[in-house]
Amino acid sequence: MNEPSSVPEQVDAVVVGAGFSGLYMLYRLRQLGMSVKVFDSAGDVGGTWYWNRYPGARCDVPTTDYAYSFDPELEKAWTWSEKYATQPEILDYLRFVADRYGLRSDIEFSATVTSARWDEQEKRWRITIGCGTEMRCRYYVMATGCLSLPKSPDIEGADRFAGQVYFTSRWPHEGADLTGQRVAVIGTGSSGIQSIPLIARQASQLTVFQRTANFSIPAHNGPASADRLKQLGGDRDGYRHAARWSRGGIPMEPTDVLGVTAGEAVRRERFEAAWELGELFGILNVFADQAVDPASNDIVAEMIREKIRSIVKDPETAEMLSPKGHYFGTKRPCLDTGYFETYNLPHVRLVDLRKQPIVSITEDGIETADESFGFDAIVYATGFDAMTGPLVAADVAGRDGLSLKEKWAAGPSTYLGLMTAGYPNFFMLTGPGSPSVLSNMTVSIEQHVDWVAGCLKDMREEGFETIEPTTLAESGWNQHVQDCAAITLLPTANSWYMGANVPGKPRVFMPYIGGVNAYRQACDDIVGQGYLGFRMTGPGGDRCRDGVIRRMQPDVAMVLEFLAAMGLPPMETLPPADARALMAATAATRPPGPKVGEVTDGAIPGPSGDLPYRLYRPAGPPEGLRPLVVYFHGGGWVLGNLDSDDPLCRDLCERSGAVVVSVNYRHAPEARFPAAALDAFAAVQWADANALELGGIPGQLAVAGWSAGANIATVACQLARGAGGPHISGQVLICPVVDSDMTRLSYEENGDGYILTTALMRWFWDHYADPADRSEPRAAPLRGDLHGLPPTCIVAADFDPLRDEGVAYARALEAAGVPVRLTRARGHTHTSVTMVGTVISGAPVRAEIAEALKNFFPSAEPLEHARQRR
Numbered sequence: 116m117n118e119p120s121s122v123p124e125q126v127d128a129v130v131v132g133a134g135f136s137g138l139y140m141l142y143r144l145r146q147l148g149m150s151v152k153v154f155d156s157a158g159d160v161g162g163t164w165y166w167n168r169y170p171g172a173r174c175d176v177p178t179t180d181y182a183y184s185f186d187p188e189l190e191k192a193w194t195w196s197e198k199y200a201t202q203p204e205i206l207d208y209l210r211f212v213a214d215r216y217g218l219r220s221d222i223e224f225s226a227t228v229t230s231a232r233w234d235e236q237e238k239r240w241r242i243t244i245g246c247g248t249e250m251r252c253r254y255y256v257m258a259t260g261c262l263s264l265p266k267s268p269d270i271e272g273a274d275r276f277a278g279q280v281y282f283t284s285r286w287p288h289e290g291a292d293l294t295g296q297r298v299a300v301i302g303t304g305s306s307g308i309q310s311i312p313l314i315a316r317q318a319s320q321l322t323v324f325q326r327t328a329n330f331s332i333p334a335h336n337g338p339a340s341a342d343r344l345k346q347l348g349g350d351r352d353g354y355r356h357a358a359r360w361s362r363g364g365i366p367m368e369p370t371d372v373l374g375v376t377a378g379e380a381v382r383r384e385r386f387e388a389a390w391e392l393g394e395l396f397g398i399l400n401v402f403a404d405q406a407v408d409p410a411s412n413d414i415v416a417e418m419i420r421e422k423i424r425s426i427v428k429d430p431e432t433a434e435m436l437s438p439k440g441h442y443f444g445t446k447r448p449c450l451d452t453g454y455f456e457t458y459n460l461p462h463v464r465l466v467d468l469r470k471q472p473i474v475s476i477t478e479d480g481i482e483t484a485d486e487s488f489g490f491d492a493i494v495y496a497t498g499f500d501a502m503t504g505p506l507v508a509a510d511v512a513g514r515d516g517l518s519l520k521e522k523w524a525a526g527p528s529t530y531l532g533l534m535t536a537g538y539p540n541f542f543m544l545t546g547p548g549s550p551s552v553l554s555n556m557t558v559s560i561e562q563h564v565d566w567v568a569g570c571l572k573d574m575r576e577e578g579f580e581t582i583e584p585t586t587l588a589e590s591g592w593n594q595h596v597q598d599c600a601a602i603t604l605l606p607t608a609n610s611w612y613m614g615a616n617v618p619g620k621p622r623v624f625m626p627y628i629g630g631v632n633a634y635r636q637a638c639d640d641i642v643g644q645g646y647l648g649f650r651m652t653g654p655g656g657d658r659c660r661d662g663v664i665r666r667m668q669p670d671v672a673m674v675l676e677f678l679a680a681m682g683l684p685p686m687e688t689l690p691p692a693d694a695r696a697l698m699a700a701t702a703a704t705r706p707p708g709p710k711v712g713e714v715t716d717g718a719i720p721g722p723s724g725d726l727p728y729r730l731y732r733p734a735g736p737p738e739g740l741r742p743l744v745v746y747f748h749g750g751g752w753v754l755g756n757l758d759s760d761d762p763l764c765r766d767l768c769e770r771s772g773a774v775v776v777s778v779n780y781r782h783a784p785e786a787r788f789p790a791a792a793l794d795a796f797a798a799v800q801w802a803d804a805n806a807l808e809l810g811g812i813p814g815q816l817a818v819a820g821w822s823a824g825a826n827i828a829t830v831a832c833q834l835a836r837g838a839g840g841p842h843i844s845g846q847v848l849i850c851p852v853v854d855s856d857m858t859r860l861s862y863e864e865n866g867d868g869y870i871l872t873t874a875l876m877r878w879f880w881d882h883y884a885d886p887a888d889r890s891e892p893r894a895a896p897l898r899g900d901l902h903g904l905p906p907t908c909i910v911a912a913d914f915d916p917l918r919d920e921g922v923a924y925a926r927a928l929e930a931a932g933v934p935v936r937l938t939r940a941r942g943h944t945h946t947s948v949t950m951v952g953t954v955i956s957g958a959p960v961r962a963e964i965a966e967a968l969k970n971f972f973p974s975a976e977p978l979e980h981a982r983q984r985r
């Protein structure tokens with residue numbers, strides 16, 4: 116322990132924590148010429164690597180990558196001995212770093228920060244250390260780590276045990292000699308899995324108590340990977356740059372092989388290669404879709420279970436060790452050295468706590484529901500109150516005295532995982548809402564430290580003293596974090612990412628899963644936009660550019676990037692025939708949509724010739740009658756056909772349980788206005804007249820359409836109302852064209868860059884209708900008489916030029932007394948909601964559409980009643 120230093124009363128910055136984050140933060144703040152004080156409860160530097168001294172403790176990111184990269188000279192001065200270094204070696208490294216840069220003089224050890232209060236008068240933080248020493252500082256940085264607050268064992272009688280008790284996260288510095296002892300290990304997360312093989316070597320009997328079987332793959336430890344060393348040696352800067360702009364913080368080519376479509380040989384080959392490589396990011400990248408598609412995930416999961424069964428000789432133990440009930444990767448997978456093999460040893464036994472829960476810990480052992488066990492030592496490998504735990508434990512109170520604990524009662528709320536509104540000048544390194552534990556932490560730590568240092572430098576140069584995010588920016592970021600998680604399987608698990616390991620902790624997915632690269636880009640963009648979403652104040656005045664940095668759904672953004680990279684010609688530059696061919700070619704490569712009971716093609720007699728239709732019947736008894744939905748595809752009256760919206764029709768049919776009849780109407784420019792609208796009306800009349808033959812319940816007919824298809828769907832409703840029939844129970848209008856006025860704000864905001872552009876809309880109108888006709892209600896239904904129209908569901912997408920006319924139509928319908936459900940497709944474009952199987956975030960919107968459809972109809976009548984009514 117250092118001698119207690121004469122604590123200056125006031126410094127520029129206080130940093131809590133002297134692990135990877137705190138050490139580098141100190142280094143960077145000093146470079147800015149700031150006075151800094153670092154506090155750590157630990158007796159030395161190292162953080163995680165100071166505390167976690169259990170046998171087998173190692174990193175699980177290769178050490179070539181799990182190290183600082185800010186100083187090339189440091190990299191030259193240190194050589195790692197293994198692919199995955201041990202805890203003592205990593206601790207030595209951090210001590211070496213502290214000494215090399217003379218950091219210790221500003222660090223006080225064995226000093227716990229117990230509270231921090233923002234003083235609005237002084238514009239400073241008042242920090243309390245230990246039992247009462249106070250400090251004041253302008254900037255308060257929590258480098259307190261994501262996995263630094265051990266979870267206390269919530270087991271009855273835990274303090275009663277008379278033998279030795281060990282916590283993997285607080286292992287004695289002098290080590291623990293377990294030779295010849297009867298040892299219990301409780302917990303099979305990362306620390307348990309790393310320590311169990313080594314504890315088994317000493318113990319005379321080892322009993323492992325497992326609540327959840329975890330996925331683990333062999334680390335194949337040894338010398339550092341020759342391939343990585345070669346890349347680093349050849350081009351260090353390039354390698355580090357690639358790491359910074361990778362998804363996980365390690366240079367790696369993401370695969371585009373889909374588990375669901377790959378052949379068996381490819382699947383096996385990719386899995387075996389990842390198993391042999393022994394790297395977490397490798398096994399998480401066997402297939403591009405394994406984190407989002409349950410079927411793909413299960414292929415990898417089952418191959419791992421196969422491996423476990425092949426290693427563990429006792430089938431019952433193998434079964435207990437085979438993870439079930441959570442998708443692979445939704446809890447942090449482990450890297451091990453001989454973990455599963457350990458269970459083949461005669462003195463090692465596994466107890467499944469789901470079958471045989473612990474009743475209590477006794478003076479000399481553990482009582483389960485079925486058995487009493489005697490032990491000399493109990494090792495708790497029970498994990499951490501992750502991410503938020505150390506932050507709220509340090510009792511931080513912001514501007515209005517509100518504690519972080521209170522603010523985060525329903526889950527963490529941050530801007531970028533770096534700051535939180537109401538807590539000026541308070542920074543969190545790798546806080547919730549940043550990639551943190553889903554990444555190679557050293558890369559994420561350096562990025563955060565660099566960002567904070569850059570921010571403080573900019574503030575000083577521009578004369579600002581305080582910085583704080585706005586609530587708008589923060590809630591936008593929280594939403595983005597959740598949107599990114601929601602398209603993956605990760606929130607489905609009871610993981611510590613979700614806070615599920617701590618009783619009473621709110622279930623919120625805490626880390627940012629959008630990738631280190633996407634995250635870095637967001638942080639850079641925020642700075643590039645004048646610190647978007649931050650309020651800065653100082654003697655020179657206030658500055659606040661309020662806004663949300665990422666409003667688009669992450670998978671929609673990916674689709675846009677993908678399309679941009681393809682460099683396709685803009686549709687409006689092509690003749691209609693070529694545009695149709697291009698659309699058909701792209702449609703051929705997309706996922707087919709869900710299976711339905713039956714799909715049949717037919718023809719409807721239209722006003723001037725037959726109109727092809729495709730009927731989708733939901734799964735279920737073929738004789739059962741269902742509500743009927745007549746659907747019209749999108750494509751600006753020019754493009755599209757029965758195939759173009761096929762996945763969407765399947766999805767609508769499957770979700771709503773209705774029979775969907777998709778009608779191919781005449782297209783422009785061959786058949787101009789009002790051909791498509793007249794065809795739509797004819798199709799609706801025909802469907803109504805032939806409901807029973809189509810499997811529909813007579814009188815239960817709705818219309819639906821997307822884009823221009825929604826235009827003719829609602830025109831058909833207006834015509835039916837005018838003609839006194841048929842009766843239409845409801846209309847679903849997905850991103851409809853309802854007006855020819857292209858001056859609304861949404862055209863200005865979204866007219867370029869989101870697939871449907873202003874130029875393309877103009878091209879569509881020019882092909883469809885003469886300018887003189889465009890204000891006619893059969894072209895611009897918003898301008899028609901809206902009284903007496905059926906209940907309506909309108910979907911308006913944020914990034915659609917047509918957004919505002921959809922909203923205007925909803926308002927106008929409401930004003931005319933029509934019941935309206937306006938569904939906002941948050942973060943979507945004109946096309947993305949319809950991209951079934953590609954854009955996962957569209958699914959909740961389509962679920963709402965299906966719900967609206969169901970609500971149009973009274974509950975289904977029994978078949979006989981319907982027949983009789985007819």
Ligand SMILES: Cc1cc2nc3c(=O)[nH]c(=O)nc-3n(C[C@H](O)[C@H](O)[C@H](O)COP(=O)(O)OP(=O)(O)OC[C@H]3O[C@@H](n4cnc5c(N)ncnc54)[C@H](O)[C@@H]3O)c2cc1C
Pocket residue numbers: 131132133134135136137154155156157161162163164165167172173174175176181226227228229258259260261262263306505508509544545554555556557560
């Ligand atoms: C066993 C284990 C293995 C890991 N392996 C990897 C890996 O391979 N790759 C990877 O990327 N990540 C790994 N991690 C995550 C690891 O925590 C980070 O990589 C990294 O070490 C975090 O550094 P840090 O400085 O942010 O936090 P920490 O290293 O956790 O340091 C935080 C420090 O803050 C101190 N502190 C907290 N609260 C207070 C307070 N109120 N007052 C005073 N001091 C306080 C703590 O004592 C601690 O020393 C592992 C974690 C564990 C537990």
